[in-house]
Structure formats: C-alpha cells, structure tokens
Amino acid sequence: MSINDFYTILILAPHTDDGEFGCGGSISKWVNEGKEVYYVAFSSAEKSVPKEMPKDILKKEVQEATKILGIKKSNLILFNYPVREFPEHRQEILEDMIRLGNELRPQLVLLPSSTDTHQDHQTISQEGFRAFKKISMIGYEMPYNNLNFSTNLFIALEERYLHQKIEALKCYKSQADRIYATEDFVRSLARVRGTQIGIEYAEVFEVIRWVIK
Template sequence: MNHDMTFYGKKVCFIGAHPDDIEIGCGALIAHIASQTEVKCVTLSDNQKNPLLTNVVKEHYNSMAVLGVPKENVIVCEFETRRFPEQRQEILEYMFKLNQDFRPEIVFVHTKADIHQDHATVTGEALRAFRGTTVMGFDVVR
C-alpha cells in the first residue's frame, strides 16, 4: 500500500469550525503547499456571538491571503457557533455537497481528540461525508 503524502498537484480541503481554527491548526502546511496545490478552506461559522469580535471574518480572509489562498477559495458559512451538534444533519448535507462539488483528495478537519462540541461535530460529519477520501486531523492548541 502506498502511503505517500504528496500534496502537490492535488485538491486539498481544510475544514474548520471557526475563523482562525484552520490557520492555527494548518497554517504552516497551507503556506508550504498553496502555490502548487488546489487548496479550499471552509470555515463553518463566522463566530459572531462575541460583540467584541467585529473583524474576525475580515482577519480570516486576510490571514488566508497571507498563507497563499485566494479569497475565492475561502468559504465562511453561517452555522451558529456552539450549536453545531443541533445542526449536525445540515452540516453533513453541506459537506456532502462540498465533496460533490470540489472532490478533494485530502481533507483536514479537527482531530478526533478535540472535545469542543463544534469541533467534534465537524470531524464526525466530515468522516461520514468524505468516506473513501483521506481525512486527517489537526489540533487547535489554545
């Protein structure tokens, strides 16, 4: 069995629950591969529950640009922060469509060891939606 983890020339999808999750967990990898890989970054919530966080989405797009991901390859969805378990089915359906439209060869999501309810839901639904695709986990260390 070939376990070659070459990213170049492949379609790689990074899925995070909130703005900054992908950057914290995979920023160095994205910066390393973005120029030679088709990268799509999907953040499922704009995380706007805190009124003090007014620039989170703008900062997210800016950080992705610094990492080499063009704005058209960055998606920010509107699933409600801290309510992902209740939205599990809708998240799964969104991921099925994402898989159908983008057809990634490698997917990165939160690690299965992450106990944050939103992160755990993202991972569980990604494992269902991207069955048959290489799915890898990343840590969001706080």
C-alpha cells in the same frame, strides 16, 4: 501514496482561525508547491466577538489571513452556523459537506482531531468523517482542546512557512487576548514537534483515514 501525491486539499475549520492555528504552516507549504487548497469555515463566531468590535470582524480577518497563506479568494468558503450550537445543526452541516465534496472533489481533507473536546469541533470532525470517509483524512492539532492526540503524521516546515502562519494569525486582532494566539506559543509548539523528528519546525496530525489507490 504519500501526501505529495494529493493535489486538491480541503481544510474544514469549525470557526474562522481554526485552520490557521491547526495547519497554517502546512497550508502555506502546499500552496507554495502549487496544490489547490480550499478553506471552509462553518462559523464566524459572531457571538464570541468582543463587544467593542464589529460583529463581522472575523469574516474580514479570515479573508486577510487566508490571503497571507496564499489561498485564492475564490477558494475561501464561509458558512454562518451559530457558534457553540453545531450539534443542533448536524444534518445541515453534513449536507453542506457532501455538496462540497461533490463540487470540489478533494483528495485530502483536514479537520479537527477525533479527540477535540469543543462541541463545534467534535461535530465537524464526526460529520466530516461521514461525508468524506472514502478519501484520506487527517486531524490537525489544537492542544488547548484535545483530550489526547495521536502524533501519527509530521509535516516538516521551513521557517518561511511558519512565518506565514504567524503572520496570518496576527490578522485575528479580535482573538489576540487568547493565550495560544501568541507568536511564542505557535513557534514553540512547532519547535517541539520538529524536535520530535529531528528538525527545527513541524506540524503534527492524527491520521484518521489513509486511502491508497
């Protein structure tokens, strides 16, 4: 079974923008191919918003960003778990994931890698595995958080998909001061990953579980 055989794909983002950073190009590609992509963000990180900006700005920014990637408005799901406190809410998060699994019936789940060191990302990765352990899962790359990373799976990106990823990330004006939020960084990382497999651009993933039926 190849990744092309999956139709319903679920993106688990600890915070708004994590999905775009980790797999925005692949999301754009899959939506263009007609796949049903759901995006779930577990926090809008209100405590991390710059003081001069509205507290709910990340909710608005993720709506704009996912629209650029082609995700249906009805396929964007937002929770309000407090940023940096996910470990204290493990059971609630797990129950939300199990409910989503029953409702959406995804065939492929994307989540933070198993070596992501951010406490919220670790929680989503670990509880995501528990909730979706019977189906295929891949972990997306966030090099500024990863202790190490297994480059098991590469997804080739055309320029148009990388461009949409970059345009989606530009929606996050509240995060523009982060060094990894620049177009240069995003494009350079995609070029490095593409070079590893002899093409121009790619995103890379850790294979956490691959189920062949």
